[in-house]
Amino acid sequence: MDQISTFGASRYAVRDLQLFRDADDPGVVAALAPCAVIKVAAGARVEDGLRARLYIVLSGSLEVAPDAHSVDDSGTTRVLPGESVGEQAVLDDAVNLAAMTALEDCELLVIEPELVWQLIDRSNGLARNLLRLLSFRVRAANAQLKRRQKLGEFYRQLSLNDGLTGLYNRAWLNEMLPKLAMRARQDGSPLSIVMVDLDHFKRFNDTHGHIAGDAALSSAAGVIRDSLRPSDFAVRYGGEELMAVLPDTPLGLAEMVAERLAERLRTAMVFPDMRLPLPHVTGSFGVATLAAGDDEHALMAAADAALYRAKQAGRDRVSV
């Protein structure tokens, strides 16, 4: 990163610099003449020290990562001849955290911050160009932020869904059931749940293999998902334990929903592949409704107790 010349003695002209477009009056040209032109070899970092400076690429190209501490390289920009980097750090007098690396041998014009301010005072054209550039940068940063938010939301959704069945998972239940219970208490609306435990599933796995077991689980999950209203939720909260969460649903209606699920499960097909039809699986169902003054733990315990009764009574049935 050696100084090889001054701008005035170099082969470059002020009109080629984007920031100085329509702002190349003789005063500006004279002020820029003593500024350093440096050479940076391909692959080398532009070492800015602790002082922000304005750099304008005269030849070659730079890659700029927004923050030298950032680990991901999404959001890096390529700065081409005539374009500048570092103007924001100069304006707010901050240390330039951007990591600048030469993509090929480069020549850069270096403008010290004091001179940038003097030039802004002197040239309306430069001030206008700077404002335009900053406005463009703000828009680009906002767009990137939006993209990241969307990506974050995508991964959040992913973390709340079960990979095998696509149903909501235990993390979802832990986050959402307390909220649904609180809303039900506040609104005075009934909240019911139906716990489903597949019957003799260990035997099914042992007889037909784990892959067939996975297919049976997916089939059962599909039955639940496809049988509910859009406002209900289907959850896989354990290995072979599924649940329907039914807001605004009193106990009697929840029991009917459970009966419908039991019936559909009895007849649902399980196909791990097209050559091997498998026996149907059945489930035991425990239904409960949030009682006045109770919380989600009491609701889960009530449904669990009902499920236990369904198992004890011979499985493949609904208990309240």
Ligand SMILES: Nc1nc2c(ncn2[C@@H]2O[C@H](COP(=O)(O)OP(=O)(O)OP(=O)(O)O)[C@@H](O)[C@H]2O)c(=O)[nH]1
């Ligand atoms: N294939 C498959 N099996 C699972 C999965 N998660 C849990 N299981 C199996 O589910 C079985 C549950 O067995 P148990 O809890 O003993 O109950 P069960 O055999 O269904 O008997 P009952 O509940 O009393 O009717 C175990 O063998 C688990 O390995 C899964 O993701 N895929």
